[in-house]
Amino acid sequence: MLEVTEDCTGCGICVKTCPFGAxxxxxxxxxxxxxxxxxxxxxxxxxxDALVLERKxxxxxxSGFRGVWVFIEVEDNGTVRSASLxxxxxxxxxxxxxxxxxxxxxxxxxVHNLTGELGRYGATKVYLVEKPELAEYNTxxxxxxxxxxxxxxxxxxxxxxxxxxxxxxxxxIAATIQVGLTADCTGLSIVDGKLLQTRPAFGGNIMAxxxxxxxxxxxxxxxxxxxxxxxxxxxxDPMIVFEDVTIDPGLIRVKVIERTRMDExxxxxxxxxxxxxxxxxxxxxxxxxxxIEELAAVMGAAVGxxxxxxxxxVKPKSHQVGQxxxxxxxxxxxxxxxxxxxxxxxxxxxxxxxIAINNDPNAPIFTVAxxxxxxxxxxxLPKLTEAIRAEKGL
Amino acid sequence: xxxxxxxxxxPDTTDVKVDPEKGTLIREGIPSIINPFDxxxxxxxxxxxxxxxxxxxxxxxxxPQAKSVxxxxxxxxxxxxxxxxxRAFAGADTLATSYTLAKAVEKxxxxxxxxxxxxxxxxxxxxxGPGLATHLRLPQITYAEHIEMVDGVLRARRMIDxxxxxxxxxxxVLVTMTTPSDFVPTNPPFTKIMKAKxxxxxxxxxxxxxxxxxxxxLDGSPTWVEKVYPPPVREAGEILEGTSDEIVTQLIEILKRxxxx
Numbered sequence: 330m331l332e333v334t335e336d337c338t339g340c341g342i343c344v345k346t347c348p349f350g351a352x353x354x355x356x357x358x359x360x361x362x363x364x365x366x367x368x369x370x371x372x373x374x375x376x377x378d379a380l381v382l383e384r385k386x387x388x389x390x391x392s393g394f395r396g397v398w399v400f401i402e403v404e405d406n407g408t409v410r411s412a413s414l415x416x417x418x419x420x421x422x423x424x425x426x427x428x429x430x431x432x433x434x435x436x437x438x439x440v441h442n443l444t445g446e447l448g449r450y451g452a453t454k455v456y457l458v459e460k461p462e463l464a465e466y467n468t469x470x471x472x473x474x475x476x477x478x479x480x481x482x483x484x485x486x487x488x489x490x491x492x493x494x495x496x497x498x499x500x501x502i503a504a505t506i507q508v509g510l511t512a513d514c515t516g517l518s519i520v521d522g523k524l525l526q527t528r529p530a531f532g533g534n535i536m537a538x539x540x541x542x543x544x545x546x547x548x549x550x551x552x553x554x555x556x557x558x559x560x561x562x563x564x565x566d567p568m569i570v571f572e573d574v575t576i577d578p579g580l581i582r583v584k585v586i587e588r589t590r591m592d593e594x595x596x597x598x599x600x601x602x603x604x605x606x607x608x609x610x611x612x613x614x615x616x617x618x619x620x621i622e623e624l625a626a627v628m629g630a631a632v633g634x635x636x637x638x639x640x641x642x643v644k645p646k647s648h649q650v651g652q653x654x655x656x657x658x659x660x661x662x663x664x665x666x667x668x669x670x671x672x673x674x675x676x677x678x679x680x681x682x683x684i685a686i687n688n689d690p691n692a693p694i695f696t697v698a699x700x701x702x703x704x705x706x707x708x709x710l711p712k713l714t715e716a717i718r719a720e721k722g723l
Numbered sequence: 724x725x726x727x728x729x730x731x732x733x734p735d736t737t738d739v740k741v742d743p744e745k746g747t748l749i750r751e752g753i754p755s756i757i758n759p760f761d762x763x764x765x766x767x768x769x770x771x772x773x774x775x776x777x778x779x780x781x782x783x784x785x786x787p788q789a790k791s792v793x794x795x796x797x798x799x800x801x802x803x804x805x806x807x808x809x810r811a812f813a814g815a816d817t818l819a820t821s822y823t824l825a826k827a828v829e830k831x832x833x834x835x836x837x838x839x840x841x842x843x844x845x846x847x848x849x850x851x852g853p854g855l856a857t858h859l860r861l862p863q864i865t866y867a868e869h870i871e872m873v874d875g876v877l878r879a880r881r882m883i884d885x886x887x888x889x890x891x892x893x894x895x896v897l898v899t900m901t902t903p904s905d906f907v908p909t910n911p912p913f914t915k916i917m918k919a920k921x922x923x924x925x926x927x928x929x930x931x932x933x934x935x936x937x938x939x940x941l942d943g944s945p946t947w948v949e950k951v952y953p954p955p956v957r958e959a960g961e962i963l964e965g966t967s968d969e970i971v972t973q974l975i976e977i978l979k980r981x982x983x984x
Contacts, residue, residue, distance in 0.1 A: 330810075330941075348734055348845070349786070350753075364786030367814030367941050369948050385942050468853075468863055493884045497865045500850035504821060504857035509945030512817075512848035529954065531845055532736035537951045544945040582862035583892045586878070590886040598885055604983060628983070639904045646904065647885045652844065653902045661983055675736075679954075682981055684974070698960045700977055702970055712971045720975060720984050 330383060331367055333359045337379035343371035348531065370535075387543055394545035396484040397424040398456075400475070401435045401447065402494055405590075409443055411601050412490035412553035414450050419517055419556045420488060421451030426519045429485060430454055433567070434478060436471055438464035444569055449561035454568045456482075462576040466494050469580050472501040478572065479506060484546045486524050488517075491550035492600075499550050509541030511549040515658070515679070517556075523547070532652075532675045553600045555658055591645035597631035599648060604661045607633030607650060607677070611666025611687065612706055613643055620710040621665065627717045633657065633677075635667045651676035665706040669694030686710070724777035724872075724894070727834040728768040729824060729855070730761040730796055732789040733845040757792040760840025762799070762908045764900040767870055768838040769800045775872050778802045780831060784812055784823055790924075797919035798911035805831070809928035814941030817846075821854025822943065826934040827927060828859060835894040836877065841866060841901040852899035861897045864890055868903045 339357035351365040359371075359380070372380045397420045402410040417433065424431040433452040435443060437459060444455045458474055479487065479502070487502075489495035491513045503510035516527030524547040526539045541547045599605055606628060608621035618634060625632045633650045634643070650657055652672040662680035667673055669685075669692055677683070678697045685698035686706045695701040702709065735756045765781065772779045781796040783789050784807040793804035807827055815823060828834055837859070842849035849865070856863035864870075867879040868887070876891045879898060911919075929936060937943060963973045978984045 348753075351786070362786075363810070364788050365813060366786070370951050373950060373952075382941075384947065468865075493866055493882065496849050497853065497863070500817065500848075500853035501857050501863065503850070504818060504854040507818065507945070509816065509818065510850060511946055512846075512850055525949070530847070530951070531734070532847075533954065534736065535951050536954050538949045539946050540949045541946045582896075583864055583890050585888055585890050587889040588883070588886065589888075600884075636904045645886075646882065649904065653904060661981070684977070695960060695962070699958070700974075701960050701962045702974070703962065703964075704967060704970060708967045709970055709974075712967055713974055716971050716975050717978070717984065720979075 331361050331365055331372075332381045332383065333361065334379045334381060336377040338377060340376065342374050342376065343380060346370050346374045389543055391485075391543075391545050394483045394485040396430045396432050396482065396486075397427065398432045398434055398479075398484040398487040398546070399452070400487070400489040400495065400498070401433050401443070402490055402492060403435075403437050403440055403443070407440070409446060410490065410492070411558065412492055412495075412551075414558050415553065415556040416488045416490060416551055417447065417450035417452055418559035419551070420486075421559060423486065423517065423519055423524070424451070427485070427522065432456060432484065434475060436463045436474060441569070445566055448564065448567040450559060451562065452567045454570060456570050456572055458572045458574055460574065460576055462578075462581065465585070466498075467581050467583070468497055468501060469582055470576055471498055472505065473580060474572075474574055474576070476502055476505050477574065479546060487546045487548045489548070489550045491552045495550045499548060503548055508544040508546060508548060511539045511541070513656075514549045514551045515555045517549065517551065524549070529679070532671070533678060552656065552658065554602070591647040599631045599633050599650065599657050600655050602631030602657075602659050604628055604630035605633040605650070605657060605659045605663070605680075606630045607635070607662060607664040607667065608638060609635040609664070609667030609673075610637040610641070611668070613638060613641060613666070614707065616641070616643060618643055620707065620714070624663070624710055624714045624717070627714055627721065627723060630661075630663075631659075633662070633664075635670075635673050664694060665710060667694055668692045669697070724771065724775040724835045725833065726768050726772055726777060726779040726836045726838065727828055727831065728761070728765045728779060728781045728796070728801065729837070729839045729851070730765060730781055730783045730792050731758045731840070731843045732756070732783065732785050732792040733758045733843050736844050755788065755791070757795055758840050758843045758845075759908065760842060760844070760900060760902055762840075763902045763906050764838045764840045765796055765799060765801065766909060767900055768836070771836060771870060771872060777835075780805060782807065782824065782827060784808070784815075784820060787926075790926075793924060794916075794919050795911070797922045797924070798916045799909050801922075803923045804925070806924075806926045807928075807932075808926055811929040811936065811939050814944060815939065816944035816946045817848050817850035817854055818945060819939055819943040821851045822858055822938050823932075823934065824851070824855050825858030826932045828855070830927075830932050833895065837861065837895075837897040838870075839897065839899045841899045849899070852897060856897035859897065861895050862892045863897045863899070864892060865899045867898045867900050870898055870900075
């Protein structure tokens with residue numbers, strides 16, 4: 330419970346910090362109200378260490394849990410999704426620091442040819458489960474198999490990409506084995522042998538460092554395109570552990586009737602692209618986003634858009650950046666004709682470099698842009714496309 | 724059909740500001756709202772109730788003030804509201820929250836359909852829905868945009884990373900809803916807000932539910948926040964000026980300097 334000690338001076342810094350308005354200063358001392366959620370935001374800002382959050386600490390021997398595991402997501406075309414390679418690269422670092430093994434969990438049908446590639450990105454062991462029932466992702470089947478593996482081998486860390494599949498799967502596993510899970514991390518490190526998980530919260534307005542120190546495995550989903558992919562290494566192929574499982578047909582309770590891919594295979598996904606060229610309502614001309622698409626093509630970029638563009642039926646939702654679309658963090662986000670509603674900003678403001686073009690000098694998009702251009706995008710974009718073409722000798 | 728919809732009261736994060744000097748959240752004046760994903764979940768749940776008949780119960784866990792999101796849900800059309808509120812629930816992470824909700828849903832009797840918002844805008848975890856499904860041993864359909872009952876089976880259109888899927892599951896089932904881009908939340912008229920006050924509303928504490936108290940709140944939560952701090956501050960942006968040709972020249976220089984060309 331949150332306690333206010335004698336050291337409280339009633340300075341009121343905690344009152345301003347509390348995201349829930351749960352602290353009042355009464356008679357020169359902070360008083361915690363019933364709507365306190367114990368989020369601990371106040372504990373850290375108190376200059377007098379007068380707010381104390383007591384937590385029961387159990388002494389458990391967790392040394393038997395060893396190994397950093399990464400869930401491998403396989404694309405429809407049978408390749409490893411880049412988000413999983415990013416996790417292997419990060420996992421390689423974490424495993425080294427812990428002096429533990431980096432292991433890949435690979436489920437599917439006819440996917441054994443991928444194990445060599447997993448080895449080149451640091452995996453020394455691959456837990457391989459091949460079954461016709463695992464050819465396509467299914468929550469019940471995948472969760473059951475992975476829960477079995479975790480229970481049998483006891484890893485210390487399990488990482489999943491924060492894709493639609495990872496975010497469907499990981500919480501199911503966490504709730505089954507009753508361990509912690511941190512969502513959509515943008516940073517991972519080892520501190521005193523524990524996994525420190527960093528993630529944005531409150532719509533990206535604050536960052537939080539999260540621990541799950543008393544439970545194993547420590548689990549996290551990790552935002553795609555944030556962790557760099559390592560240079561492939563030469564070395565022996567990873568050891569393959571073949572796991573034979575029986576999947577009861579009654580286990581699979583949700584059936585896929587139909588699947589529609591918005592894009593042809595090969596079209597860059599916005600959450601995996603290094604460069605996104607994005608357009609809003611202001612960039613739509615004759616029901617198309619043509620200038621954006623042309624610029625994206627010469628830059629080798631993915632095409633993003635705002636919600637308004639999806640509403641107008643100009644682009645499918647898989648291209649939408651923002652609160653009800655995707656959160657992206659490319660190296661470059663070049664955005665035109667988006668005024669910058671907060672719902673759009675939360676989806677892209679963690680991009681490394683943002684270039685914004687808009688005819689309204691007061692558009693909020695300029696508050697997050699490293700480079701801003703106040704001007705007519707219909708004049709600038711074609712010239713920019715032409716200039717890049719010339720630079721690249723296209 | 725017996726339908727349960729989970730809702731959460733959240734600070735309107737689109738209004739959250741960070742004190743640039745101290746790097747702390749400025750909470751003053753931020754309104755509390757119903758999580759927008761949950762309002763969509765509620766309206767989808769109500770549509771199913773119209774289709775099949777039955778009862779829709781809305782449930783929330785939170786401080787006593789969270790009653791307001793239940794009252795709003797009742798005004799929008801829910802039949803009955805339950806607020807889980809107890810000091811013992813405070814500090815719950817997604818595991819403890821989903822466990823507590825599951826025990827409360829079990830107390831209500833078998834639900835045919837549980838509908839949640841995909842995620843709450845103050846945490847963005849999307850973990851409570853699947854966690855709740857797991858504790859209730861229900862199949863889950865996440866990222867749904869549209870649901871309907873077809874011959875006694877729940878059919879959902881759901882988002883996958885680069886497209887959509889149509890999936891089906893026999894109730895009982897849990898669905899998490901993501902708002903489609905054209906969703907406009909209902910603002911109930913005054914008469915409905917007044918009528919909502921006559922609908923059944925209950926508050927349950929830990930003692931009212933059959934549960935393992937060691938799995939609640941702060942002590943039942945395997946994860947905890949070690950530290951919060953402001954995101955790295957961005958340098959003030961640079962505004963490029965000149966004719967369109969001059970701007971393009973500057974942009975090319977920037978793209979070269981930042982190694983995109």
